[in-house]
Amino acid sequence: MFDFTEEQIKRYSRHILLPEVGGQGQKKLNQAKVLLVGTGGLGSPAAFYLAAAGVGTIGLIDADVVDFSNLQRQILHSTPDVGRPKVISAKEKMQALNPDVEVVTYQALINSANALDIIKDYDIVLDGSDNFPTRYLVNDACVFQGKPLVHGSIFRFDGQATTFLPEDGPCYRCLYPDPPPPGLVPSCQEAGVIGVLAGVIGVVQATEAVKLILGIGQPLKERLLIYDALDLAFRTVKTRRDPQCPVCGENPTIKELIDYEQFCSI
Amino acid sequence: MSIQVRIPTPLRKLTGNQAVVSASGGNIKTLLESLESSYPGIKERLSDEEGNLRRFINIYVNEEDIRFQQGIQTQVKPGDDVSIVPAIAGG
Numbered sequence: 001m002f003d004f005t006e007e008q009i010k011r012y013s014r015h016i017l018l019p020e021v022g023g024q025g026q027k028k029l030n031q032a033k034v035l036l037v038g039t040g041g042l043g044s045p046a047a048f049y050l051a052a053a054g055v056g057t058i059g060l061i062d063a064d065v066v067d068f069s070n071l072q073r074q075i076l077h078s079t080p081d082v083g084r085p086k087v088i089s090a091k092e093k094m095q096a097l098n099p100d101v102e103v104v105t106y107q108a109l110i111n112s113a114n115a116l117d118i119i120k121d122y123d124i125v126l127d128g129s130d131n132f133p134t135r136y137l138v139n140d141a142c143v144f145q146g147k148p149l150v151h152g153s154i155f156r157f158d159g160q161a162t163t164f165l166p167e168d169g170p171c172y173r174c175l176y177p178d179p180p181p182p183g184l185v186p187s188c189q190e191a192g193v194i195g196v197l198a199g200v201i202g203v204v205q206a207t208e209a210v211k212l213i214l215g216i217g218q219p220l221k222e223r224l225l226i227y228d229a230l231d232l233a234f235r236t237v238k239t240r241r242d243p244q245c246p247v248c249g250e251n252p253t254i255k256e257l258i259d260y261e262q263f264c265s266i
Numbered sequence: 267m268s269i270q271v272r273i274p275t276p277l278r279k280l281t282g283n284q285a286v287v288s289a290s291g292g293n294i295k296t297l298l299e300s301l302e303s304s305y306p307g308i309k310e311r312l313s314d315e316e317g318n319l320r321r322f323i324n325i326y327v328n329e330e331d332i333r334f335q336q337g338i339q340t341q342v343k344p345g346d347d348v349s350i351v352p353a354i355a356g357g
Contacts, residue, residue, distance in 0.1 A: 042357045130357040132322075155354035156275045176353040178321040193356050226351060230275070231285060237326040237349065240334045 002027045008100065012054055025214045026054065030100065032213040035059040035122040037110055037138050039086040041198030042128030042152045042205060044076035049206040051094035051101045055213070058094065059122055060087045061106040073195035110134060112257035115141040124212055126150045126205045132179035133260035139164070139172035140257055143248045148212055150220075152205040157194050159201040159227035162220055162239060163208050169222040174242040174249075179260060197229050269297065269342055272349040280305045291342040294325060294332055312350065313338075322353040 002023040004012070015021045015029070032055050036043045039062040050058055066074070066081040066089055074086075081089040087105035094103050106118060110129075119125055119141050127138050127149060135153070142149040146166040153160050164171050204225065211217045223236040247254045268288040273281050281287050282305075289300040295317065302309035313319055317338065325332045326349040332340040342348060 038357045040357050128357040130355065132353070132355045135355055152357070153354045154356045158275050158354060160351075160354060176322050176324070180320070180322040180353065191356070198357075224351070226349075228275075228285070235349070237324075237329045237351065238331065240331060242334075 008054075011098070011100075015053070020216045021214060025216075028213050028215075029054050029210070030056045032124070033057040033059070033122045034209050034213075035061065035119060035125045036128060037061055037125065037134065038128035038130060039074075039076065039090045040064070040070060040128065040130060041073040041154060041193065041195075042202040043126070044074045044090070045199045045202035046126055046128060046152075046206040046209070047090055047094055048076055048097065049203060050209060051098045051103075053206075053210055054098060054100050055209070056100070057102045057104060057122075059104045059106065059118065060090055061108060061110050061118060062086045062090075063107060063109045073193065073198040075199070110137060112137065112259045115257055116145060119145055119147055122147065124148045124150065124209050126152070126209060128152055128202060128205065135172060136179055136260060137257055140247050140254060142166070143171050144257075150205045150208045150212075152201040154193055154197045154201050156192060157197065157229040159197050159225075159229070161201050161204045161208070161225045161227075162223060163212070165219065165221050170239045170241040171245060171248045173247050173254075174245045175224065175239050177242075177246075194229055197227070200227060200229070269344060269346050269348055271297070271301065272347070274350055274352055276352060277308060277311060277350065280308045280311070289348075291344060291346070293336075293338065294319075294327070294340050294342060294348075295338040297342055297348065298338070324351045324353075325349070326351060 012026045015026050016023055034055050036047050039060045064086050066077045066084055066086055076090045076093045085107045087107050091103040091105055125142050125147050149164040151162050208220055222239050224239050226235045243250050269291045271287050271289050289297050298309050312323055328347050
């Protein structure tokens, strides 16, 4: 009925058994296109689960190569991958897990020159980047193109996640109007992050993507999920669309993408 | 009964690693002054020279973002739950 092979019926059987998914939902997953910005701590678990779920096309954009310091949390990459491009290392693991998935790689920094062109081909964007300039750029590009954006961020023992839907609730700039100026946030080397935190938040992002594709449940929209790993406590606070928002408000002043000066934020 | 304020991990150095501290109320402006007197240095991490909340830091009173209420003039009373939540960018 849905043109699955015998192997696919077995592979996706635990999904197909769910009345909320079924063959039809699995087909939606197989036809969906999701872009992951960053293939690091958040991108690794998100990409791995989305590949396992059979999301048909997964785009990976990341300019970095694998470093020993990544391996404590970036579970798609292994010791022999040190020095190799993250997108290539990630693609190999994802395709070994599920050859149904087409993995499109962009070994580049996402910036004002390429963002719109890359994002336009995808249904949903997951932001697992590691710096504020990229987060504002990806937000603005998603607003301009009307794409759902699933945000995840981690720092030390704290995690945050929320889903921004076009024309339906706030965007990232409504939540945090401006990035911190350089110097007010600890540098990459000083801060640190507990590795397992990336798994929790990355998998929340993947959960949101799967739900959006299937059209089931309540998205994490107009809510910010705050996770404190030390207390093992999840809380949500309300987020609101800001009518004064410079990008999605009533009189937007930001009409094209901005490359903020790169600075170290984690 | 005082007001419970949740402190994010980056600021816990200033609160002796306490995740939740007590402060006296009125409004957010006076609450921040009360925090500053107990934990010197915290106010400048949260507000700029004019006393306005920094734009990458949100304060929630009982889950509501004060920016969509009365900003630092938002009233807080004993029993309220105040959370300080900074933007974080790690991935």
